[in-house]
Amino acid sequence: MTMAGNNPIATKDFVEILIPQKFPFVMVDTLYSYSETELVSGFTIEKDTIFFANDFFIESGIVEHMAQSVALHTGYQFYLKKQQAPTGYIGSINKLQINQLPKLHDEIKTTVTILQEFGGITLVDIVTKLNNVEIAYGQMKTVLAK
Template sequence: MIDQLLDRPITDFIPQREPMVMIDKIITCEGNTITTSFLVKSDNQFLSGNRFSESGMLENIAQTAAAKVGYECLKNNEPVPLGFIGSINKVGVVDYALVEQVITTEVIIQREVLNVTIIKGTCMLGDKDLATCEMKIILDLG
């Protein structure tokens, strides 16, 4: 079955707007996992030289998590809430994407309690991990 929801603009799923959009599209969203892709462009504000920085990868992971929430809300005809990073733990960076490379990011929901979600995120270049972390994300449901 083709998921036509995935054909929507990425800004339908996340609250960020240019120039702060750090994901291009949702590749898959099933169960507790979402995968997105992102082309690192030369005008990206999270570049350090020609490398996509740690901060950029963490923002990419956070936006991938936000896209998961947005996807589920749109699927259920509910408004997409704002979310905020409560904490970032267990950060590991082993390499960087360069300008004009496409990274894929996988976020797995570990736990959800009330309006708090714990995720594990991984940025990858091909099948090589670039960065991993855990995040606590707080949804503004009010």
């Protein structure tokens, strides 16, 4: 089920059902597109966002947003199968580069691309953009709890 453009598959309330994090620690609020190998998520920076400081969404917030985007892919995948999603953990983060910090009311969009998936371990490329300009990139390895 893939949708293009700015027509989300899911918004805030439904997205929160798909991930293990709960308010105020939620760093994804929109699911724009999904396929077995890719997901596009969104997050609008609000004043009550935990990682908002000195008028910016700080680095740790971007990393958490990236990780939750991966969790959203898993959560939606299990939702489509009508199964409960297992909890996942970050195994490693590589090649992380953050070039710009978003400001209040900016919406970041993140594309998660599945590179490999085997035995509950998933390797992904993650690109975060602001106004269609790449502001962060990294690779993440996640592990599902048994």
